[in-house]
Amino acid sequence: MASITMNTIRKSYGPVDVLKNISLEIKDGEFISLLGSSGCGKSTLLRIISGLEQQTSGTLHIGGKDMTNVPPKQRSVSMVFQSYALYPHLTVFENMAVPLIMRTMSRTQRFPVLGKYIGSARSIRKEIRAKVLALAESLDIHHLLDRNPSQLSGGQRQRVALGRAMVRDPEVFLMDEPLSNLDTKMRAHMRTELAEIHQKLGSTFVYVTHDQEEAMTMSDRVALMMNGQLMQVATPREIYRKPVHKSVAEFIGAPKINILSGAIVERGVMEVCGVRTAVPGELQANASLGIRPSRLQPAPESSGTWQAQVITVEDMGSSFLLHCELSDGTRTISRIDSRSVVPERGANIHLAPQADCAMFFDANGWNHACHPHLDSDTLHAFSTTPPADSNADHAQGTKEYALASAV
Amino acid sequence: MRHFSYFLRHALLAAGALFMATPFIVMLSTALKSQANIFSGSFSIIPEQWAASGNFGEVFTSLPIIQFMLNGALVTATIFCIQVLVAVPCAYALAKFDFKGRNILFNCVLWSLLIPPQAVAIPVFLELHSLGLLNSYSALILPWTISVLGIFLMRQFFMAIPDDIMDAARMDGMGEISILIRIMLPMAVPALTAFGILSFIAHWNDFFWPLICLQDVQYFTPPLGIAYFKTDDAGIKYGPLMAAACVITIPLLVVFLAARDKFIQGVSVQAGVK
Numbered sequence: 001m002a003s004i005t006m007n008t009i010r011k012s013y014g015p016v017d018v019l020k021n022i023s024l025e026i027k028d029g030e031f032i033s034l035l036g037s038s039g040c041g042k043s044t045l046l047r048i049i050s051g052l053e054q055q056t057s058g059t060l061h062i063g064g065k066d067m068t069n070v071p072p073k074q075r076s077v078s079m080v081f082q083s084y085a086l087y088p089h090l091t092v093f094e095n096m097a098v099p100l101i102m103r104t105m106s107r108t109q110r111f112p113v114l115g116k117y118i119g120s121a122r123s124i125r126k127e128i129r130a131k132v133l134a135l136a137e138s139l140d141i142h143h144l145l146d147r148n149p150s151q152l153s154g155g156q157r158q159r160v161a162l163g164r165a166m167v168r169d170p171e172v173f174l175m176d177e178p179l180s181n182l183d184t185k186m187r188a189h190m191r192t193e194l195a196e197i198h199q200k201l202g203s204t205f206v207y208v209t210h211d212q213e214e215a216m217t218m219s220d221r222v223a224l225m226m227n228g229q230l231m232q233v234a235t236p237r238e239i240y241r242k243p244v245h246k247s248v249a250e251f252i253g254a255p256k257i258n259i260l261s262g263a264i265v266e267r268g269v270m271e272v273c274g275v276r277t278a279v280p281g282e283l284q285a286n287a288s289l290g291i292r293p294s295r296l297q298p299a300p301e302s303s304g305t306w307q308a309q310v311i312t313v314e315d316m317g318s319s320f321l322l323h324c325e326l327s328d329g330t331r332t333i334s335r336i337d338s339r340s341v342v343p344e345r346g347a348n349i350h351l352a353p354q355a356d357c358a359m360f361f362d363a364n365g366w367n368h369a370c371h372p373h374l375d376s377d378t379l380h381a382f383s384t385t386p387p388a389d390s391n392a393d394h395a396q397g398t399k400e401y402a403l404a405s406a407v
Numbered sequence: 408m409r410h411f412s413y414f415l416r417h418a419l420l421a422a423g424a425l426f427m428a429t430p431f432i433v434m435l436s437t438a439l440k441s442q443a444n445i446f447s448g449s450f451s452i453i454p455e456q457w458a459a460s461g462n463f464g465e466v467f468t469s470l471p472i473i474q475f476m477l478n479g480a481l482v483t484a485t486i487f488c489i490q491v492l493v494a495v496p497c498a499y500a501l502a503k504f505d506f507k508g509r510n511i512l513f514n515c516v517l518w519s520l521l522i523p524p525q526a527v528a529i530p531v532f533l534e535l536h537s538l539g540l541l542n543s544y545s546a547l548i549l550p551w552t553i554s555v556l557g558i559f560l561m562r563q564f565f566m567a568i569p570d571d572i573m574d575a576a577r578m579d580g581m582g583e584i585s586i587l588i589r590i591m592l593p594m595a596v597p598a599l600t601a602f603g604i605l606s607f608i609a610h611w612n613d614f615f616w617p618l619i620c621l622q623d624v625q626y627f628t629p630p631l632g633i634a635y636f637k638t639d640d641a642g643i644k645y646g647p648l649m650a651a652a653c654v655i656t657i658p659l660l661v662v663f664l665a666a667r668d669k670f671i672q673g674v675s676v677q678a679g680v681k
Contacts, residue, residue: 052574073580085571089593102580164579 002063002076002171002204003028004049009058011044011228018044020228022058031198031205033215036225037251042208045225046174049206050079063171073102078165079174082181084157086149092160093132093145099168100128132167139163155186162197172204179214191218212252216240224248246365249290255321258296258332259361261288270360273306273328279360279368286363291353293321293335298343299352308332310347324351431656438462438649445645462650466633469647472654474625475632480658482547482628483610487603489552494602495595498561499587503573513562519555525615532619546620547628551610557602564598565591600669607662611655629655 004026011019019041026032034042047053048060051072059068067075078099086095101110109121116122136142139159149157158178165173178194179187195218198205209215215222216236223233232244243249249257262272268281272289279287299305308324311331320342322334334351336342343349360368432452437445441458466472500506501513531550535541540549568591576586592599614630621627624635633651663670 047574050574050578052577072577073582077578079575079578081571081575083569083571085569085575087572087576087590087594089590089596098576099579102585164575 003030003061004172004204004206005059005061006045006049007059007061009045009048009055009060011041011048011053012056018228019048019055022228022230024223024230024233026204026206027220028063029202029204031195031207031218031220033207033209033219033222034225035209035212035215035222035251037210040225041228042210042225043176046079046176046206046208049172050077050174051075052079076171077174078168078170078172079176080161080165080178082177084149084161084178084181086157086160086164088149091146091148092141092152093136095149095160096132096136096163096167097128099164100131103168104128132163135163135167139166154182155190158182158186158190166197166201170203172206173198173201175205175207177209177211178207180209180211187214194218212254216252224251226251242367242369243359244367246288246290246361246367249359249361249367253292255293255333255335257359258291258293259288260291260326260330260332261286273326273330275304275306277304277355277358282362283360283368284363287368288361289353290359290361292357293333295354295357296332296334296351297336297354298322298334298340298349301350302352304355305350305352308349308351310343310345310349313342313345324349326351434649434652437645438653440646442644442646458646459650462646463654465644465647466651466654470632470635470651471624472629472632472651475627475629476655476658478544478626478632479611479628479655482544483607485544485548486551486610487606489548490554490557490602490606491599493553494557494561495592495599496587497558498565499591501558501562502565503570516555516558516562520559524550528616528619535620541620542622542626544626547617547626550616554602554606557606560598560602561595564595568594597669597672600666601672604663604666604670608659611659 004024006022006024006026009019009022010017022045034045036042044053048055049062051067051070055068059066061067062075062077087098090098104127105115105121105124106119109115109118109124111118116125133142133145136145139162141156141159141163144152144156144160149160152160158181161178175194179190182190191214194205194207198218207215207218219236221233222236222239224231224239226247231248232239234242239248240252243252246259250259260272262270262277262279264279264283264285264287265271265276268278268283270277270279270283270287270289277289301307306326308326311323311325314321314323315338316335317338319338320336322336322343324332324334326332332351362368436452436454439457439459439462440454441456441461444454444456444458447455501509501516532541535546535549540546572590573586576590581589611628612630613628614634617626617628617631621631624632633648633655
């Protein structure tokens, strides 16, 4: 088993910096997701861990050993590709046996026809066969062993690719969007299956995805990448509740968080669309307020509510999505419970933010609660999300964030 | 109206096919006729005086046709093997490695496709002469060992193989040579077959180059060999000549029919990858 340590890894193609100073410690046995939109460098980082790509500078250690200049075949790492990358001319059995054949048999033993008479080639092949059969049994693909990849469905190919990666018991699994070619139902199924495999094997998993749902549901930690940089590395819970930056808050969570721009009318008071609210005193001009759709609910009119017009209502089954327009033209989304009274399209309603769940971002987009320049006392005072569970969260919610029309 | 256009299309295609097949039909018909029948004033597809056994018999008795065919087989097989040995690594490098000057190199390959072999025949002849290799199997084989068409065809095929498969092979512990032999080559069988057929037909049928570089009958390839009927003192014996032409066409037909499926797969480059 192995931990992975990356230290100031940089990768550039000519003048373009794809990765800028990535430092990341992945614990032994951890399931970490590299999350980001396409082109953010997450796949490049994965390929650097695998050894398929060489970093421009920086060091990489796997299991405490320096792997900076070690070729992929000498790393105890296997990879599952988005396209599965099965060998089309080999059967399922042969596909799964390749990693073992290449690593346990000598060049002469692999030689066709004559090879099997050299040394213990026959007994090695027998062991390989037994191992592949056992693994195929556990992955439920034993009935497919004689088929070619072209005869398999997407889900079956996925399992074969997993099998090929698992067969040599690597210390680290790298997965490059392995579920993105499957249909929704199969994807959900494979997600739980992957999580189970991770628990069973206890190996380190590095999982690249652009799908926040996958990242949030499977990972111990999520590493959110943007423009070749790590924006935040945290547990799914923390990254959702305490995003360090506005862009992180906007990336995580569906539907997207509501970002309302406000004006600091005096120190510690921000006016957002006609409603005044107390904010941390350090906030300067051009600050903004973020509130999750589930925390922005219709409410009876009061001094702390926004007047809004309902634009559309989307029925999601278990909930409704309410698209509204505030009086200053800002669009908002609210997620409301399906059992509550749902306003009609075009209705004028009032929206009340759940104050203790609001986030404040400064002019550069940093979350004030996480901002490094705040001292720890201030941080504590303005903490919106204590690490405990959500009920405690509400109970403890600091009153400084209470919205008021007149301060 | 639809029936009419259907009929018209097929009539056009049939006319085209007939036009292409006519020389073969005449060849077959002539091979079955007696000399007198060939030179009689009227022309008919079905022979009036049959002389099939005489004509074909003469092919095997008066000519070392078996020797010619063996020469042809040896030369075409050797040429193809060396062409593959050269073209596959070249094509792999051109398709999958990123190195300085790759595009220039590939452009050179493309430009070489435009040079007709006749244009360089004399320099190659002189070169072989100075090496003392004229009038030998080497003279037949060496000039054709590097096939630009082969490099181009294989490169196009390798381009279509996804990089992920090669990366997967690298992760599974293969080096570049292993990838080439264990992964790329087996996947490229359809393309290789297509190229093999093209190469085989071209060099089996080649008349021009053997005519230039050979003197001894023992090295003659089939087309050059059967041309001997022409220079016989009795004039041109069309019957046996056409019978010999029929005989040397048979291997082409057999090879093509045997590899037909793979050939068609290989000509459509994407096939076999997914």
